[in-house]
Amino acid sequence: MRLFTNARFCSMEAPDDHYDALLEKGGSILRLYRRSGEIPADLHAERIDLDGAWVYPGFTDTHTHSFDGGLYSLCLDLGGCSSLRQVIEALAGVRPLGGLAFAWNLDVHRIREGRFPNLTELDRAVPDIPLIVKRVDGHSCMVNSAALRAVPWKSGSAPQLLPLTRELSREASAWFQSMVDEEGILSAYDAASRIALKAGLTRVHTMVGDGESDPRHFVLLRDNLERFDVDFVPYPQISNVNRALELGSPRVGGCLLSDGSIGSHTAALNAPYADQPESRGTLYRDQDFWYRFVREAHREGLQACVHAIGEAAVEQIAGVLRRVYDEDPKALHHQIIHCEMVSDRSLELLEGLPAAAPVQPAFDALWGGEGGLYEKHLGKEGRARCNRYASLARAGVLLTGGSDWYITPLDPLGGIRAATRLSNPAERLSPFEAIRLYTVNAAKLTASDDRQGYLREGYECDLSIVSGPGEGEKSAVKGVVKEGKLLFLRGRT
Ligand SMILES: [Zn+2]
Numbered sequence: 001m002r003l004f005t006n007a008r009f010c011s012m013e014a015p016d017d018h019y020d021a022l023l024e025k026g027g028s029i030l031r032l033y034r035r036s037g038e039i040p041a042d043l044h045a046e047r048i049d050l051d052g053a054w055v056y057p058g059f060t061d062t063h064t065h066s067f068d069g070g071l072y073s074l075c076l077d078l079g080g081c082s083s084l085r086q087v088i089e090a091l092a093g094v095r096p097l098g099g100l101a102f103a104w105n106l107d108v109h110r111i112r113e114g115r116f117p118n119l120t121e122l123d124r125a126v127p128d129i130p131l132i133v134k135r136v137d138g139h140s141c142m143v144n145s146a147a148l149r150a151v152p153w154k155s156g157s158a159p160q161l162l163p164l165t166r167e168l169s170r171e172a173s174a175w176f177q178s179m180v181d182e183e184g185i186l187s188a189y190d191a192a193s194r195i196a197l198k199a200g201l202t203r204v205h206t207m208v209g210d211g212e213s214d215p216r217h218f219v220l221l222r223d224n225l226e227r228f229d230v231d232f233v234p235y236p237q238i239s240n241v242n243r244a245l246e247l248g249s250p251r252v253g254g255c256l257l258s259d260g261s262i263g264s265h266t267a268a269l270n271a272p273y274a275d276q277p278e279s280r281g282t283l284y285r286d287q288d289f290w291y292r293f294v295r296e297a298h299r300e301g302l303q304a305c306v307h308a309i310g311e312a313a314v315e316q317i318a319g320v321l322r323r324v325y326d327e328d329p330k331a332l333h334h335q336i337i338h339c340e341m342v343s344d345r346s347l348e349l350l351e352g353l354p355a356a357a358p359v360q361p362a363f364d365a366l367w368g369g370e371g372g373l374y375e376k377h378l379g380k381e382g383r384a385r386c387n388r389y390a391s392l393a394r395a396g397v398l399l400t401g402g403s404d405w406y407i408t409p410l411d412p413l414g415g416i417r418a419a420t421r422l423s424n425p426a427e428r429l430s431p432f433e434a435i436r437l438y439t440v441n442a443a444k445l446t447a448s449d450d451r452q453g454y455l456r457e458g459y460e461c462d463l464s465i466v467s468g469p470g471e472g473e474k475s476a477v478k479g480v481v482k483e484g485k486l487l488f489l490r491g492r493t
């Protein structure tokens with residue numbers, strides 16, 4: 001038994017509801033004490049002093065691509081290099097991952113010579129195994145001769161023009177990712193688990209696969225969940241409901257794209273882009289495709305998960321959900337992932353449905369506000385319809401918090417802060433509601449689980465320990481308890 005003391009244990013039952021001490025046994029919460037004075041003097045338990053911290057039910061990030069995030073963290077980071085010599089020296093010491101060498105974050109403009117290393121230089125540094133060096137924005141890359149030989153180029157022959165850009169760069173990157181062996185895949189998740197813990201997370205939902213690829217990677221993660229300190233909740237990113245059933249997954253889909261992104265003008269809008277009047281993005285699939293997908297998942301009792309960003313895409317998926325739930329009412333939380341640009345029509349369609357929206361408050365912090373990316377692409381009017389959290393919550397949508405890591409960092413505290421400070425004041429959440437995105441609501445989304453999200457007797461003892469209130473400007477992650485075990489506590493000697 002462990003007794004955690006000297007902290008404010010926020011139950012998440014009501015905004016100010018809290019306890020003074022928490023007693024853990026066998027990974028569950030055995031007792032909560034309103035006042036320290038209630039603790040029996042003869043209690044035999046290991047006492048852990050939390051140094052005045054604020055303690056919450058373990059934070060969950062409900063939308064990540066953790067394999068990519070973990071993999072990037074293991075790659076050689078060339079961001080600190082300012083000359084070709086430094087780049088070559090760093091590359092010569094690269095630690096291969098699953099028989100491949102990855103390097104990224106090369107900022108050619110910061111290199112004295114102003115260019116990528118050439119083929120001869122790369123071959124000298126890494127002669128035997130395929131190497132990829134990615135530019136800081138990820139849109140171009142350089143490879144060595146071993147990679148030129150190994151990649152099965154669609155055109156039939158190795159490209160002559162280096163560095164690689166656009167389609168060729170994507171082709172090379174995709175091949176490198178697909179070639180990571182099982183050990184490499186698991187090391188990427190190991191790294192992701194470590195990064196998640198440091199960010200104060202105890203559970204992480206992760207999208208696996210790229211839409212239609214074979215689910216080998218999903219099976220590997222599913223069969224190794226026990227080895228990680230954080231709980232991964234894997235999503236098979238496929239649209240084949242039967243396959244998801246065979247895999248034993250209670251959900252199907254993930255970032256299955258109903259449209260693209262605002263930054264690349266591919267999010268489907270109801271009006272033209274402010275800065276590209278000839279374009280309004282495109283719906284990638286017709287209504288009927290999504291209806292068949294969601295209806296089949298619904299019938300089988302699986303959560304259907306779809307990526308929708310632009311107003312027209314969110315309306316399309318909201319319309320599908322309305323139809324499916326009306327035909328067969330069930331308390332299944334189908335997910336509109338991102339649910340970024342929301343029209344009044346979408347709010348009407350979603351009103352009263354058990355639909356869920358895993359949202360990314362960090363997007364608003366990065367792109368909201370005057371002169372931000374939303375305003376540039378969508379105009380002032382369009383900007384005001386982004387990230388309508390308060391409206392969605394009022395319509396009864398289950399809002400949960402996520403980072404879309406690797407797009408933004410794993411940072412639940414940053415997400416909580418951003419949700420309380422949205423650029424549109426009318427859509428801001430209260431601190432309590434914002435913290436619920438990462439606790440109570442996240443637990444509801446993981447349907448199978450009813451012992452998470454609150455600090456209650458009998459619930460799992462997963463705790464996120466913060467130096468101050470979750471929404472506080474200066475609050476930082478102090479520690480994490482997983483299944484009753486203190487995994488780390490900063491400042492503890
Ligand atoms: Zn997405």
Ligand SMILES: [Zn+2]
Pocket residue numbers: 063064065207255404
């Ligand atoms: Zn995503």
